[in-house]
Amino acid sequence: MSDKPTKALAAKALLPTGLRDLLPPDAEHEAQVVGRLLKEFHRHGYERVKPPLVEFEEGLLSGSAATLANQTFRIMDPVSQRMMGVRSDMTPQVARIATTRLRKAPRPLRLSYAGQVLRVKGTGLRQERQFGQVGVELIGPDRAEADAEIILLAASALGSVGAKGISIDLTVPTLVPAVAQALSLTEEDYARLRAALDHRDAKAVADAMGPHAPLFLAILEASGPAPAAVQRLAAIDLPAVARKARAELTDVVRLIEKAAPGLSVTIDPVEMRGFEYQTGVSFTIFARGVRGELGRGGRYRTGGADPVGEPATGFTLYTDTVLRALPGPRPARRVLLPPGTDYAEAQALRAQGWYTVAAMDATDDPVGEARRLGCSHLLTPDGPVPV
Amino acid sequence: MSDKPTKALAAKALLPTGLRDLLPPDAEHEAQVVGRLLKEFHRHGYERVKPPLVEFEEGLLSGSAATLANQTFRIMDPVSQRMMGVRSDMTPQVARIATTRLRKAPRPLRLSYAGQVLRVKGTGLRQERQFGQVGVELIGPDRAEADAEIILLAASALGSVGAKGISIDLTVPTLVPAVAQALSLTEEDYARLRAALDHRDAKAVADAMGPHAPLFLAILEASGPAPAAVQRLAAIDLPAVARKARAELTDVVRLIEKAAPGLSVTIDPVEMRGFEYQTGVSFTIFARGVRGELGRGGRYRTGGADPVGEPATGFTLYTDTVLRALPGPRPARRVLLPPGTDYAEAQALRAQGWYTVAAMDATDDPVGEARRLGCSHLLTPDGPVPV
Structure with a gap:
């Protein structure tokens, strides 16, 4: 193999956008x-x-x-x-x-x-x-x-x-639609409300909702870490049809806090x-x-x-x-087996949790060979030794 | 749900031939x-x-x-x-x-x-x-x-x-072509030979190969359990160009027998x-x-x-x-948790290797409920008991 990939190789290596090995x-x-x-x-x-x-x-x-x-x-x-x-x-x-x-x-x-x-x-x-x-x-x-x-x-x-x-x-996601329905918002007003809420834009909510603005602003503000946000949400005078959605959310927050008090839970009711x-x-x-x-x-x-x-x-x-979100993989305990290593001995190492790599050719520099092949250890008559 | 699937359901369940859940x-x-x-x-x-x-x-x-x-x-x-x-x-x-x-x-x-x-x-x-x-x-x-x-x-x-x-x-698979090449078989003869060998048809091999028939019949017969078949193959007077393929096969059989003497190996050189x-x-x-x-x-x-x-x-x-080729899966140790089971207690059971199934509704017949949900055990104040 030459050091530079040929054009044909480069073409062969090319994968469609968004797909990878x-x-x-x-x-x-x-x-x-x-x-x-x-x-x-x-x-x-x-x-x-x-x-x-x-x-x-x-x-x-x-x-x-x-x-x-x-x-x-x-x-x-x-x-x-x-x-x-x-x-x-x-x-x-x-x-x-x-x-x-x-x-x-x-x-x-x-x-x-x-x-x-x-x-x-x-x-x-x-x-x-x-x-x-x-x-x-x-x-x-x-x-x-x-x-x-x-x-x-x-x-x-x-x-x-x-x-x-x-x-x-x-x-x-059923809360805001239930409130909108209770207030008989027009389709057009609802669309403006949705756009304003999607952008968390309090001013746009106020502009769009007129007399209903305080209610939707209160819902918008009942967000953040769960205990405080749930309290704020509970204090809102919601239309009756929207209370079921709030109760569901409140019940779930309570059950989660009881089972896993350390879990970080936030609320974003819009x-x-x-x-x-x-x-x-x-x-x-x-x-x-x-x-x-x-x-x-x-x-x-x-x-x-x-x-x-x-x-x-x-x-x-x-x-x-x-x-x-995770730390990378931990390096494995890989041991290079010199050529001719007994199969049963290799099996015994694997049973102990070693990852074995069989060398194919004898070499004057087995330590260098182990490193070249990404091994952490080399098998010697005294067992695996770090390289 | 009715007991009989609707037509729409049956259509939805249908997968293309050769694909399955x-x-x-x-x-x-x-x-x-x-x-x-x-x-x-x-x-x-x-x-x-x-x-x-x-x-x-x-x-x-x-x-x-x-x-x-x-x-x-x-x-x-x-x-x-x-x-x-x-x-x-x-x-x-x-x-x-x-x-x-x-x-x-x-x-x-x-x-x-x-x-x-x-x-x-x-x-x-x-x-x-x-x-x-x-x-x-x-x-x-x-x-x-x-x-x-x-x-x-x-x-x-x-x-x-x-x-x-x-x-x-x-x-x-390089053995027969090497022999055919050494004997300068025509394309037509080689095709007849291949068809005869594919069918393991000794008579057709004999008919097709004339003077070369004994050689190909010997190769055809050098099949079966490895030790004996390798011996028969070794005894054949192969053209020089075909000896490499035989030597490869022989070496591999020897290495396998040394490492895993109990492994069943057969030879089918055609x-x-x-x-x-x-x-x-x-x-x-x-x-x-x-x-x-x-x-x-x-x-x-x-x-x-x-x-x-x-x-x-x-x-x-x-x-x-x-x-x-494998035995089926072994049934898991599944334990039904009564409603309201403490989360930490359930975690402890899972850490011990139990598969837990949380019951959602209280029932008069928890043993029956455990069986209905495919559990092997029911959690009681004395721990999991078989159902």
Whole structure:
């Protein structure tokens, strides 16, 4: 091999934008982290399902998943002559499994999943067009205990892989619409309100809402660390129809604080973006100092508007962002085995936890050879010695 | 929910032919098995890489991978306006990584991988259009020690997940072509010979080869359990150009027998189907009583005919067939937690290895509830008790 890659090699190495190879040790690290997250889900009774990479597009994009349509690659199935889609989100697949194959499985139904998804285009926040999702769905119960269970699970799973500075940002995307409905806001006024709230723009809220401004400003200000924000939210004289959403949020905060008093929880009761299909308490997961969200989740109905749907809640973690919140992989104990090392001796070392690397050629400089091959140790007649 | 699925539900549940959902406990079992195989590869110094699900089709289907062209789904990349392919085999991707991104990584380069592949159509032997591959590549050394290393690794990895009755069927697909070349067989005669050998049809070999028949019949008969077959092969008066292939096979058998005397190894020196791009010792892995091969591998060059290619060997295991060779998953220790169970108490149980399932509603029949939810135990004031 020459030192410079040929043009042909460079062309061969080129991957489409937003797609990449994970190399050692990152690929192993990612797999370990995903495995440990799933282990924690499993410990909490969540059992794994594995939907296929592609499905018929009607199934893949039905109900609330219709918003994924322009992010989904299509391929023609030569067997059925029908269009299939490559999944761009696993959540609708898991909901499909719950409502079809596991329709008769006992409720509460606790499912977990991990896999790769593919998107047609990257976004400003996420350049990657392929990334890993790992998450859970809790299907059946429509109560604060279920919401709290999955939020606590997200936190404990991220803790189990070593994530530090995790915070959960809670919202109830049904709160503002309920208030707007109670006040019979026009569509136009509601759109102005939404835009103002999306920008957390108090002046625009005041301008748009006139006599209702104090109410919406109070909701906007009931944000921040959970205990104080919940108190502020509790003090607001909400229309009756909006009190249910507030009560749900309050109950969930109380359950989380009781179970995990040290967990950082914030409230942002006007956050609705990305929660268009959520029907109750929803949340985004952040880690201190890490750009982007580690994951998100919330309450929904499995069938969307479909009457056979069930209450459900769940969350998805994005593997790439989660990895940015973790320390890197620890170097392995790799030992170089000189040529001709007895197979049984090597097996014994591996059984003790060593990663063995068999040298193929005899060398005058076994220590240099061990270093060249990324080994921390060299096997000598006295056992492994550091190099 | 009614007892009968609606038509809409049935349609939603329908997946394209050859694609399926893995449900509990199979999805978890598969993931565990794949994880343990990779762990064993890692112990032998093989480090994981993770290529993307899709690549530009030129890269994905270059060199020996061109045979995969009609098994590969194509999608248009709207970013580059170029065609991409969904991978139908991970081996060429790993070879690409070795020759591009890891071009300067020290040799021997030991890589492992696991992932899903998608194929346009199923075959008689494999109806599935999506299946898992898990394997290794050993890049750099061109010698029997490397061939033996990966064959032993395939056997020990399958042993580590509990596979019984594993046998390795060895061949050297370069042997028969070398003999044919030495004898200056016409293309037509060679085609007849190949067809006869593919069918293990001694009479057809005799008919086709005339004076050369005894030589090819001797090669055909040098098959079966390794020690005896190698002896028969050694006794044949091969043309000089074919002796190298025989010597490679003999050396590998000797190294395997020394390291793993109990491993079942058979020889089939005329087997060439599916090894069209192999350049040396190759093998298929079977398990007693299991239909289909668990995996296959062999020696090749990373660049195909490309002069920058390197000697390499490796194998791929097919997850679905491997699972058929294993006992099913063991039932987990699942304990039902009554409503209101203290979070810290539940955490302590999980830390002891319990899988906990939180009951949402109080019930008069907690034992029945535990059974309904697939729990083996119920948490009582005296700790978990079997149900």
